[in-house]
């Protein structure tokens with residue numbers, strides 16, 4: 001049976017609504033995209049949509065209670081909610097530098113979760129720059 | 130009284146980039162004053178990705194983008210003073226500020242760069258009726274609570290307005306375990322970028338109700354619910370469509386306004402449309418020696434554009450201190466033409482510039498297949514095609530120096546023209 005899925009292309013402000021026509025898991029047709037780039041986008045979005053995971057983790061002894069983190073590469077979209085939960089379990093102690101690995105190889109995807117900033121230890125001193 | 134060559138007010142991405150650029154252009158005596166206890170402005174709380182595509186050619190998170198500038202700032206001799214709130218500036222560029230360690234600070238600046246950013250519109254500026262319970266926040270405030278302080282503002286949330294910040298927080302709240310019941314937008318189109326509609330709302334099945342608004346907020350101590358309604362073409366709520374949505378939190382994402390109290394004190398002319406200072410191609414305001422950049426000038430969509438405007442301001446102060454600017458006999462006024470709402474910069478004061486001037490503008494209405502036309506005295510100087518122009522997305526066009534120098538009169542116009550297919 002033929003089925004249509006709709007994907008909104010976000011590569012440019014046109015925001016084309018692209019129709020992906022599928023039968024038995026196979027893509028038959030792609031329509032509604034104003035340019036070629038949209039075709040690849042629609043295929044990726046249909047078959048394996050990926051996003052960068054961004055969230056925060058608690059940090060012990062830090063100047064601030066939360067440390068922002070990200071995945072080094074995009075990961076499958078459907079793994080984002082469980083990924084956010086997984087990352088929360090990480091134990092992190094200040095100080096941390098930008099780029100430090102917080103969680104290695106999440107879900108065996110070959111992708112690390114790294115710190116998005118420097119976060120120094122809590123102290124009374126003034127912070128300069 | 131201290132005497133300083135360049136004082137930058139506000140340490141967000143604009144202030145940091147402006148200070149770095151002034152320093153790198155040869156001015157060693159640069160101060161950066163920031164009221165918060167760290168620099169970075171709004172960025173450290175923007176933990177999501179979507180920053181730096183143009184400046185760094187990568188998709189960074191806001192925190193990373195700020196960190197990269199903080200690292201650059203450390204390599205310069207810019208004197209950063211956090212915890213320092215600027216209270217006053219006058220026409221003579223005398224600045225009054227306070228901080229806990231020095232008390233009152235008075236500075237006479239050769240030049241000032243204003244980079245105070247913007248603040249969020251609040252409930253009182255959009256006039257929602259109802260009681261005044263706890264649980265009503267602006268989107269930026271809950272962003273700071275969740276991402277910096279680690280506090281959750283509520284469990285069942287309704288969002289008013291589909292600005293980018295609101296949509297980003299809809300996703301963030303969902304991932305942190307709250308239930309976002311819907312985003313209600315009074316106009317017919319989303320207020321933010323398509324990317325955010327897709328990645329923040331559609332990805333998480335959060336309903337977006339266009340042409341809807343909140344007509345009442347109920348609750349005695351804490352929000353208990355809101356009444357929502359569809360609006361007609363004049364944006365008036367339609368009584369028969371009213372329905373009640375229980376919730377404990379209301380988040381407002383109803384726009385940003387440049388923070389220009391200090392600019393006004395200094396006598397800087399403010400534009401009606403942008404709510405920011407009138408600036409020239411160097412980002413100099415109507416008061417000589419006072420420059421402005423970033424969201425204090427106009428709410429830019431992308432931080433990359435904020436950094437670009439700041440870099441220009443930094444070079445501008447250096448050129449002005451070095452006496453390197455060559456004035457035109459008559460300045461060129463930049464006029465809005467067909468389907469153009471406003472343009473930044475609004476005036477061209479100098480000639481023989483060594484780089485192109487980038488004009489940023491917003492259109493009034495969405496239009497497909499158009500030409501952006503720059504003209505002066507009826508002569509077409511430049512044309513650029515755009516597949517689509519939409520009010521939420523700024524349009525950019527670069528005009529080379531020799532093109533500007535050719536202009537004899539005192540006007541330049543930007544029009545958006547229909548193109549025949």
Ligand SMILES: Cc1cc2nc3c(=O)[nH]c(=O)nc-3n(C[C@H](O)[C@H](O)[C@H](O)COP(=O)(O)OP(=O)(O)OC[C@H]3O[C@@H](n4cnc5c(N)ncnc54)[C@H](O)[C@@H]3O)c2cc1C
Pocket residue numbers: 138139140141142143144162163164165169170171172175178179180181191213214215216244245246247269272293294297388391422423424425429430431432433435
């Ligand atoms: C929630 C949210 C999401 C965003 N998402 C994106 C995105 O995905 N991609 C993107 O490119 N951009 C995004 N942006 C936009 C980007 O963050 C802004 O363009 C940028 O932060 C503006 O920089 P600024 O330096 O002009 O202002 P700000 O970052 O607001 O900095 C202004 C600074 O001035 C200081 N200040 C103000 N008054 C005084 C005073 N009197 N004395 C001393 N200091 C003062 C303030 O404390 C602040 O630190 C987002 C913005 C928000 C709020």
Ligand code: SF4
Pocket residue numbers: 009010011012013014015016033034035036037038039041
């Ligand atoms: S399909 Fe092409 S034109 Fe349409 S939104 Fe995507 S990139 Fe833009």
